[in-house]
Amino acid sequence: MRPTTTLLGCGIAAGVLVPVLLLIDGATRPGYSLWHNGASQLGTGERGWLQTANFVIGGLLLLAFAAGIRRVLPPGRAAVRAPFLLVAGGLAMVVAGIVPTDPALGYPPGRPEVVTTAGRVHGLAGLVLFAALAALPLVPARGPHAGSRGWMIYSRWSGALVIAFAVAAGVAFRLDVQGVVRPAPAGLLEHAALLVGFAWITVAAARLRRRNAVSEV
Structure with missing residues (x-):
């Protein structure tokens, strides 16, 4: 398999x-x-090593x-922009894996909810990741190489939904911590933002990989 095809497959x-x-x-x-609970909390508690990896x-x-x-x-x-955003998001994910988040919203069970320097670093890495996931679909939605109209619309909606879900997750988390809404759907909204963002990456990679394979024939 050619190196470029392999990289796109990643x-x-x-x-x-x-x-x-x-x-x-x-779920298990x-x-x-x-x-x-937020996605990052899976990097703590029982089986935390799995999400770190x-x-x-x-x-x-x-x-x-x-x-x-x-x-x-x-x-x-x-x-220039697409690789930059992917590098920023990739590095942020590595940092988020190495530096675990703080206990929150009752998970891990029995652990006191505290705010530490490691938790702040993890939170900053998460912010960078979500910013990259939101901005990345908007890069190919402009210019002469944007692709079909359907792809442009899908990309724009993906970026908008990542922003909407991520912001809503942050609001839900604050409402939960303050006791206004319990249990608030902070975890569901955060997982939705990640799912939309990574789904776009999957589709974009598949499109580019197929296009590259045709050009190499």
């Missing part, structure tokens, strides 16, 4: 691996609620995908 792998493993682990983790491997796959995109996109803004 985007498909990341787009499938990260959200699927998050959902499966969250004792004491964890997909409705209530998921974030780190997923981040490295995004870095490889960035290299693949840089090879196939024609010269222009998209060829």
Whole structure:
């Protein structure tokens, strides 16, 4: 298999691996609620090592995908912005995997809810990741290399939904912490933002990989 095709395939792998493993682990983790708890909390408590590995491997796959995109996109803004956003998101995922978040919203069970420096670093990495996931679909939605109208619409909606779900998750988390709404759907909204963002990455990688394969024939 040619190197560029392999690098583009890493985007498909990341787009499938990260959200699927998050959902499966969250649905089967004792004491964890997909409705209530954030995705990052799976990196703590029982089986926390699994999501640590998921974030780190997923981040490295995004870095490889960035290299693949840089090879196939024609010269222009998209060829610079898309790899930059993927590198930012990939590095943020690696940091989020290595530096765990703080206990919150009753998970892990029995652990006091505190705010630490590590938790703040993790939160900043998460912010960078969601910003990258929101901005990335908007890059190919402009310019002469945007593709079909359907792809442009899908990309714009993907970026908008990532922003909407991520912001709503943050609001739900604050309402829950303050006791206004309990249990608030912070976890569900955050997982939805990740699912939309990584679904777009999967589709984009598949499109580019297919286009590259045709050009190499």
